[in-house]
Amino acid sequence: MIGRVLAARAALGLGVVLAWEVAARARDPLLYIPPSRVLPALARLLLLRSFPLLPEHVWLTLREILVAYALAVGVGLAVGAVLGLRPTLGRVYAPLLGALYAVPSVVWYPSLMLLFGLGAASKIAFGFLLGVYPVVLAVLAGVRQVSRELVTVARAFGAGPGRVFRTVMLPSMLSTLTGGLRAGLALTVVGVIVGEVLGSTAGLGYLITYAYGLLRTADYVALVLVTLAIVLAIDAAAGLAERRARRRWA
Amino acid sequence: MTIRALQAASVGAALLLWEGAARARLVDPLFVPAPTAVAAALGQVLGEALPALGRTVATAFVAYALSVGLGVGLGLVIGARRFLGDVLSPFLLAAYGLPKILVLPWIVLILGTGATPAVVYGTLHGLFPVLLLVIGGVRDVDRSLITTARAFGARPWQLYSRVILPAIVPAVLAAMRLGIVFALLGVLVVEMFAGVRGMGFELSAFANAFQAPELFALTLLVSAVAIAIGLVLDGLGERLNRWR
Amino acid sequence: MAGPHIVVDGVSKRFETSADAVPALSEVSLAVGRREFCTVIGPSGCGKSTLLAMIGGLVLPDAGQVRIDGQPVEGPDPRRVAMVFQDPALLPWRTALDNVAFGLELRGMSRPERRRIAGDLLGPLGLREFAERYPRELSGGMRQRVAIARALAIDSEIVLMDEPFGALDEQTRLLMGEWLLSIWTRARKTVVFVTHSLQEALLLSTRVVALTARPGRVKSVLEVPLPYPRDLESPGLASLRATLWGEIREESLKTMGR
Numbered sequence: 001m002i003g004r005v006l007a008a009r010a011a012l013g014l015g016v017v018l019a020w021e022v023a024a025r026a027r028d029p030l031l032y033i034p035p036s037r038v039l040p041a042l043a044r045l046l047l048l049r050s051f052p053l054l055p056e057h058v059w060l061t062l063r064e065i066l067v068a069y070a071l072a073v074g075v076g077l078a079v080g081a082v083l084g085l086r087p088t089l090g091r092v093y094a095p096l097l098g099a100l101y102a103v104p105s106v107v108w109y110p111s112l113m114l115l116f117g118l119g120a121a122s123k124i125a126f127g128f129l130l131g132v133y134p135v136v137l138a139v140l141a142g143v144r145q146v147s148r149e150l151v152t153v154a155r156a157f158g159a160g161p162g163r164v165f166r167t168v169m170l171p172s173m174l175s176t177l178t179g180g181l182r183a184g185l186a187l188t189v190v191g192v193i194v195g196e197v198l199g200s201t202a203g204l205g206y207l208i209t210y211a212y213g214l215l216r217t218a219d220y221v222a223l224v225l226v227t228l229a230i231v232l233a234i235d236a237a238a239g240l241a242e243r244r245a246r247r248r249w250a
Numbered sequence: 251m252t253i254r255a256l257q258a259a260s261v262g263a264a265l266l267l268w269e270g271a272a273r274a275r276l277v278d279p280l281f282v283p284a285p286t287a288v289a290a291a292l293g294q295v296l297g298e299a300l301p302a303l304g305r306t307v308a309t310a311f312v313a314y315a316l317s318v319g320l321g322v323g324l325g326l327v328i329g330a331r332r333f334l335g336d337v338l339s340p341f342l343l344a345a346y347g348l349p350k351i352l353v354l355p356w357i358v359l360i361l362g363t364g365a366t367p368a369v370v371y372g373t374l375h376g377l378f379p380v381l382l383l384v385i386g387g388v389r390d391v392d393r394s395l396i397t398t399a400r401a402f403g404a405r406p407w408q409l410y411s412r413v414i415l416p417a418i419v420p421a422v423l424a425a426m427r428l429g430i431v432f433a434l435l436g437v438l439v440v441e442m443f444a445g446v447r448g449m450g451f452e453l454s455a456f457a458n459a460f461q462a463p464e465l466f467a468l469t470l471l472v473s474a475v476a477i478a479i480g481l482v483l484d485g486l487g488e489r490l491n492r493w494r
Numbered sequence: 495m496a497g498p499h500i501v502v503d504g505v506s507k508r509f510e511t512s513a514d515a516v517p518a519l520s521e522v523s524l525a526v527g528r529r530e531f532c533t534v535i536g537p538s539g540c541g542k543s544t545l546l547a548m549i550g551g552l553v554l555p556d557a558g559q560v561r562i563d564g565q566p567v568e569g570p571d572p573r574r575v576a577m578v579f580q581d582p583a584l585l586p587w588r589t590a591l592d593n594v595a596f597g598l599e600l601r602g603m604s605r606p607e608r609r610r611i612a613g614d615l616l617g618p619l620g621l622r623e624f625a626e627r628y629p630r631e632l633s634g635g636m637r638q639r640v641a642i643a644r645a646l647a648i649d650s651e652i653v654l655m656d657e658p659f660g661a662l663d664e665q666t667r668l669l670m671g672e673w674l675l676s677i678w679t680r681a682r683k684t685v686v687f688v689t690h691s692l693q694e695a696l697l698l699s700t701r702v703v704a705l706t707a708r709p710g711r712v713k714s715v716l717e718v719p720l721p722y723p724r725d726l727e728s729p730g731l732a733s734l735r736a737t738l739w740g741e742i743r744e745e746s747l748k749t750m751g752r
Contacts, residue, residue: 005333099477102477107476114281194351197354198439208355215359227352399596401576402600
């Protein structure tokens, strides 16, 4: 059964690539970029022939993601804890945060560019803005999941606040929390890349708009594939960390 | 009610603090203009901004209608067939989670800079959350309801119209709530990226011209409209969800 | 009509799991007479629910056959068989009245007519004031009564009930049993009732069929020739209870030993 699913997935993927090749050749190969044109471009890109400075751009993007995510996690955990553990504050301010969630995040980006310029700071700010929200929500949801009976039992057995947090609260909110941290990372990555594509002077997103602007379409697709590989690698690493955290504390 | 009052008081206090900081030159008013300056700017640019806002919202609604229509239709088909869902799930999750902006240059290359790429890209953003929520909704329909309907002689079409469709109403409403945000987002991104006329274009133009009061005013305007649309959908949802 | 109403003829069923196939029922044979109240009892996992689902046509046997009025069962047939499950399985977006009318609606009956029939049923069930309430506004006992009313509404000759009171507390359960008896004596339907409660089986049925631990086989059939309403403390019922417990205990121990 599982084998049948995997086979069907592979067939579907292959079929799409083949159909794309055929359709692209029949039309304009410059605009529709058949896979056969992408592969050599990808090789040139990875051998640093087409963009010799690729590693620096990748490294910049990764640093932006790292800083933005660190900020999102720090601020998100703090805000979530304050709103979650002080129910009065939560009742007043959580709905305000909820209203902001209805706003398409990208409206903030021009303001961030104005405030922080075209450099890394505006990307970090946008990545932070997208990433912090799931973290706050996860903490709020996680705190709600902690069973009051369990906390009472732990207190009755003489556990102090620190011990209650480690032995009762953390395990019961862990899966929600790690889920939120992972979603926050994914959104931070999206935020940084969107920021770079919409306006920047360096980074992977900058290279993509640069290649597109020069109509170097095969190079553009190769860059997109490299970016996707990096995004998937980050998500896989996050998934690994999530599983380890669950095994360690749950 | 006191919660509302406290919320209003907090927002008011933040605005006052901001106004004070701007007047005392604690922040550079070139970058962070005072709320009063923003309000004044809103009055000035509103006439010019409203048509742009209208365009953006109209485009987003087309993308939204396509997202919900395609998402619910395909979601019903895929959700009811376990094998199909299993095969497609990694592709759908990838399409939902990966940064779609990476294909935006290509969409603009193929479709130009009119309303079409905005509709296509907005749909691309709106479709997958709707699709995934509807598939999940169909898969999560209480098995005992389906067994009961079968025992009482429901035909396949009756199973859909009397059990599955009503059961996924909450999932569809959640999807509709999410879909409008994503569709708006997609349209705004295209307008910013490709200079398609609309609110996204206006926002980037003011940012590039360093006109902070006008930029902030329009940002608040778009936010307010998005929140209002969300509230309308919430009200609609509550009416359809009376049985919960 | 002569002959039994329901015949279960050498029926077997296995369930495929990812690892192997678990036998649920093994060569079960059983005949239920017209207007009989037949209870199937057995340890958990013995396949009693599967047996009921087969009589209802929801599950088809791997071997053997189920016949109703001499005709083989090939799928659900609500004209002859109505079902009640442990989970009331009410449609949460419909009021009690529209839930009761569900089976009639599937038949294509017009809205006023089906609502009239459903409304007439709600009265005797003590649900008249609750007709326009949604399931979440009803207690567990009320929900189960709505589910039973839904089964009665389609007016079939056979009603199959799969632990219908299993999720209710003891007091409600006893009251629901009394209430069900009063319905059955009036409507004179053939009832097949699955339970794991000895008390319930003895208070309600004309006949008790005990199944063995998995895979389920018929262990014994016990006639209960006592008039209604029955008294659990009466000597006749006490001795039947002892006999039945002897049969069931052995099988339950097997289940626990696994």
